[in-house]
Amino acid sequence: MNKQSVLELIIARLVVDLDVAQRAAQTAYETATHEENIAENKYDTLGLEASYLAAGQARRVEEIRQSLVLYQNLSLRPFDEQRGIQIGDLLSLEAGNGSQQQLFLGPDAAGLKIYQGDVLITVITARAPLGQNLLGKAEGDAVEITINGSRQSFEVTHVM
Structure with missing residues (x-):
């Protein structure tokens, strides 16, 4: 990708x-x-x-x-491990059950879904709980959020 x-x-x-x-x-x-x-x-x-x-x-x-x-007007930068995940980064998450999802952390248009080839990519923003928790993280980091009262855990498996 x-x-x-x-x-x-x-x-x-x-x-x-x-x-x-x-x-x-x-x-x-x-x-x-x-x-x-x-x-x-x-x-x-x-x-x-x-x-x-x-x-x-x-x-x-x-x-x-x-x-x-x-x-x-968004200028994309290469992923910088010192800064961690920032707006404009493309990343892969793995849920506790092993399912994978591809996300683009964007400045707006949360929920927009696009396909790159046969890969579904969902746009999220830093205003969402998941987006907030991803800011500053790097590959291998865990992220936990509560969805409908249920605690869910994800691992950042790839960032670009």
């Missing part, structure tokens, strides 16, 4: 997501402002509901746009 190519995949995915969100926001705006949706009485709320949807879609567009800018 190459973290530069992972960054490029994340940016490409955010560009697509932004386009989809912009089209959805435009459609919601057109619905909200269409003459057929003008309220005929106080119980006619179709126009109001459409305006709420348009506002939500506009917020989503702005969130994706901000994420895209953060990733476009």
Whole structure:
């Protein structure tokens, strides 16, 4: 795996997501402002509901746009054992049951999933409990977090 190519995949995915969100926001705006949706009485709320949807879609567009800018401006550095895991690092974790997962510690867009070949990579941020615990760690370090009241342990098996 190459973290530069992972960054490029994340940016490409955010560009697509932004386009989809912009089209959805435009459609919601057109619905909200269409003459057929003008309220005929106080119980006619179709126009109001459409305006709420348009506002939500506009917020989503702005969130994706901000994420895209953060990733476009992200400068990747080689992993430094002295500093440990930092934003921009690509890493592998092994759970206590032996399952492996690949993570990219990014500045935003938590939960975004991309594939590099047939490998699934999940974006996490330092705002998440796992991301917070990973900061400063290195290969071989253990990380423990509580998920739904259950304590889970992971080992950092590879960092780049």
